[in-house]
Amino acid sequence: MAIVIKVAALSGSLRKASYHSGLIRAAIELSKGEIEGIEIEFIEISELPMLNTDLEINGTYPPIVEAFRQKILQADSILFASPEYNYSVTALLKNAIDWASRPPNVWAGKAASIVSAGGDFGGGRSHYHLRQIGVYIDLRFINKPEFFLLAFKPPPKFNDDGDLIDEEAKDKLKQVLLSLRAFTLRLQGKN
Numbered sequence: 001m002a003i004v005i006k007v008a009a010l011s012g013s014l015r016k017a018s019y020h021s022g023l024i025r026a027a028i029e030l031s032k033g034e035i036e037g038i039e040i041e042f043i044e045i046s047e048l049p050m051l052n053t054d055l056e057i058n059g060t061y062p063p064i065v066e067a068f069r070q071k072i073l074q075a076d077s078i079l080f081a082s083p084e085y086n087y088s089v090t091a092l093l094k095n096a097i098d099w100a101s102r103p104p105n106v107w108a109g110k111a112a113s114i115v116s117a118g119g120d121f122g123g124g125r126s127h128y129h130l131r132q133i134g135v136y137i138d139l140r141f142i143n144k145p146e147f148f149l150l151a152f153k154p155p156p157k158f159n160d161d162g163d164l165i166d167e168e169a170k171d172k173l174k175q176v177l178l179s180l181r182a183f184t185l186r187l188q189g190k191n
Helices: 019-033 063-074 091-101 124-137 167-187
Strands: 005-011 038-042 077-081 111-118 147-150
Touching: 005 019, 005 063, 005 167, 019 038, 019 077, 019 111, 019 167, 038 167, 063 091, 077 167, 091 124, 111 124, 111 167, 147 167
Parallel strands: 005 038, 005 077, 077 111, 111 147
Antiparallel strands: none
C-alpha cells in the first residue's frame, strides 16, 4: 500500500466560477481515481481576517486563523492555485501566506507546487513571485513540471462553472501532482 501524503490546497481566487478553484477540484478528482498515495484538502481562505498583529493576543491567534494554521501544519505539502494580479499573487493568497508565516512559521520545510490559469502567460508571473515568498518562509517548490494554462485560448479549458474540462490540461495537472508526491516523500526521507 502506498504511503499517503496530505496536501493542503489553496485557491487565490474568490470568484464563484474560479478557474483556480476548478484546478483544485480537478486535482482532488485525480487524487481519488488516477493517483494513489495523495489526499488533497481544499482549504478555504476567504474568511481569514486581514493580517493585523493586534489580533494576536499573548501568542495566540483568532480561532479561524488558528484553525487554518493547524491545517497547514498537519499537511505534508501545499498546492497553490495562484491567479496573477498585476504580475503577482492575489491579496487573498498573500494574506493567508502571511498568517501562516507568523511565529511559529507553519510553512517551513514543506514541499509545494503552483498551478495557474490565465491570459497571455497563463498566470505564470504569479509563480515567480510566490517562489520568492517561498524562499523567505522556507517552502520547497518543485521545479518541474510547471503548470501555466492559457485559459482563453481555444479549445475551451473550463466550463461555465469553472470546472476543468481539457483532457490535456488534466494530464499535465496529474504530472504536477505526481512530482509533488515524489518530492514530498524525498524531503521526508520516505522514498
